[in-house]
Amino acid sequence: MSSTAQPSATPPTEPPKKSGLLRSGLLVSIMTLLSRVLGLARDIVIAGLFGAGSGADAFFVAFKIPNFLRRLFAEGAxxxxxxxxxxxxxxxxxxxxxxxxxxxxxxxxxxxxxxITALAIVAAPVLVWVFAPGFSQSPEKQALTAELLQITFPYLLLISLTAFSGSILNSYDRFAVPAFTPVLLNLSLIGSALWLTPYMAEPVMALAWGVLIAGMAQLLFQLPFLAQIGFLPKPKVSWHDEGVKRILKLMAPALFGVSVSQINLLLDTVLASFLISGSVSWLYYSDRLVELPLGVFAIAIATVILPSLSTRHAEKSTEAFAKTLDWAVRMVLLIAVPAALALALLAEPLLYTLFQYGAMTPHDVDMAAMSLRAYAVGLIAFMLIKVLAPGYYARQDTKTPVKIGIKAMVANMIFNLMLVFWLDHAGLALATSLSAFLNAALLWYGLKKSGVFVWQQGWSKYLLQLLLSASSLVAVLLLFQPELSAWQGADWLQRGMWMAGLVGAGIAVFVLTLVLTGLRLRDIRH
Known part of the structure; x- marks a missing residue:
């Protein structure tokens, strides 16, 4: 049966009974939180073994290139x-x-x-020159990065097929499996760093092999679950299939629209390669902390709303579509506002607690804290982009986000050139944040103008509740935070206890203020 035929008269497959979006979002968040916690453990191990030196810079670039393309192509467009x-x-x-x-x-x-993978392996030195041109000032560093890239690049093929499998599972409300899969990457990198490093002539090479091993493990892990729902792929090549042509047509403009923030982060790496050694690593460690709330909450919400919005659009249910978008924005603000404030106020303590061991120096902490605060400025915008973009893609509109994405990228480059000479690597991070606000604002304006996004009742009260709760959070963090000298002199246990106390107290006072001002679980359930 050709898929180019007209829709079959046979009744369509019955969709499984859907869980509420809040419940599904929490499930994805929990699984993602596990992955992110292990990701922090991974970065702690890497920081302790490799610090922010040339080897770490080389690996981060070699990993960032396929990882960037993964987000751009597989999880993005x-x-x-x-x-x-x-x-x-x-x-x-x-x-x-x-x-x-x-x-x-x-x-x-x-x-x-x-x-693409075969071509990239052959052209690895050229790719390094394109993505980190500043490394050409150090031929050894450039050669090491190219060698690492030849090992890490096949990860793009493996993780893209993993993302494809995850998209099928998500569409059938099997959210937990794709959300758990990234755990395997972190376990592989931790294991490789601890156990493969002694066997490598160049220690950082162990991390590259860990990336490749993880890609294979993640793909194989999802296949049994695809078989369980009866949709294990039997690959066939056809450029003329109706569905393939439609997906390709939608993908082309979506490359920019959905992944502008990732492109901006990559541009930061390109420019940072010209700055002093360690700049790439400082941006990496600060970006990793911003990725925690972004990945655990915003991407989780975006993951569960895209199939729902797509179904609402197919069913021509415009009111339900608008309510789902409004709910997603409220949920993002509920997390993004306190998370951005906490990252800004606890920048050095967080970095000391997580990374300042072994090869990581106090100077590295100071430098990474500067870029962390700059990224924290844009966290709300980063998270809003994740839930506003599906409002376009669920309606198969990929052209509008492209226009918005191009404007945001141009703005990012202008901000980069304005700020890098003043704030060095932190200027690059701040430029990314400012362009993200422009991107989010234009996405929202387009949805509002077309009537797709409609403000639901209760926003004034909701914003007041957020303001009061955020103020309480700031007060607690400022009042009870130890001096920086104390963090620097404390051991890992003391740092961990202080951080756990601050985070626990901050969450408690934020939630308590929300409850005291009248917010209830039913108000955020969807």
Missing amino acids: FNQAFVPVLSEYRSQRDKNAVQNLINYVAGTLGLTLTA
Whole structure:
């Protein structure tokens, strides 16, 4: 049966009973939190073994290139193009048509990525020059980065197929498995750093092998669950299949629209490669802390709303679509506001607690804290982008985010050139934050203008509750935070106890203030 045929008269596959979005979002958040905690453990191990020196800089660039392309293509453009088409097939066609779509996408995507991977391995030195041109000032560093990249780049192929598998599972409300999968990356890197390093002539090479091992493990882990729901891909290559052509058409403009923040972060790395040694690592460690709330909450919410929004659009339920978007924005603000304030106020204590051991110096902490505060400024915007963009992609509108993305990237480059000479690496981080606000504002304005985003009741009260709760949080963190000299002189146990106390007290007073001002669980349930 060709998938280019008209929609079958056979009734479409029955969708599984859906959980509430809040419940699904919490499930993804919990799994993602586990991954992020292990990710911090991974970074603690890397910081202790490699610090912020040339070897660490080389690995971070070699890992960032395939990781950036993964976010750009697999979790970015591909996911946003594939899920709406898959949701439409589920709503309007039978199971055979859905299976055909999955088969053709798997084969075509796999073949394309295999060719890209082979080309990238051969052209690794050129890619290093493109993505970190400043490394050319140190031929040894540039050569090491290219060698690392040849090992890490196949991760793009493996993790893209993993993301494809995860998109299918998410569309069938199997959110836990894709959310748990990144845990395997962190376990692999931790194990490689601790146990492979002694066997490598160049110790940092162990991390590159850990990335490759993780890619294979993540893909293999998801296959049994695809078989369980009856949609294990049987790859077939077809550039002429109707569904494949539609996905490709949607993907092309989505490359910019959904991944502008990632492109901006990569531009930071390019410019940071020209700054003093350690700049790339300082940006990496600060970005990792910002990624914690971003990944645990914003991406979790975006993950669960995209299939829901796509289904609402296919069913032409505009009111439910608007309510879902409004709920997502409220949930993002509920997390982003306190998280941004905490990261800014606890920058040095967080970095001391997590990373300042072994090769990581107090000077590295001071430098990373500068970029962490700059990234914290834009955290709200980073998180809003994640939930506003699906408002376009669920409606299969990929052109509008492209126009917005180009404007944001141009603004980011202007801000970079304005701020890098004044604030060095922290100027790059601040430029990314400022351009993210422009991106989020334009995404929201477009949704509002087209009538897709409609303010629901209760916003004035909600914003007041957030303001009062955030003020309480700031007061607690300022009153009870030990002096920086105390953090520097304390051991890991004392630092951990202080940080746990501050975080616990901050969360408690924030939630208590929300409750005292009248917010209840039913108000955020969807």
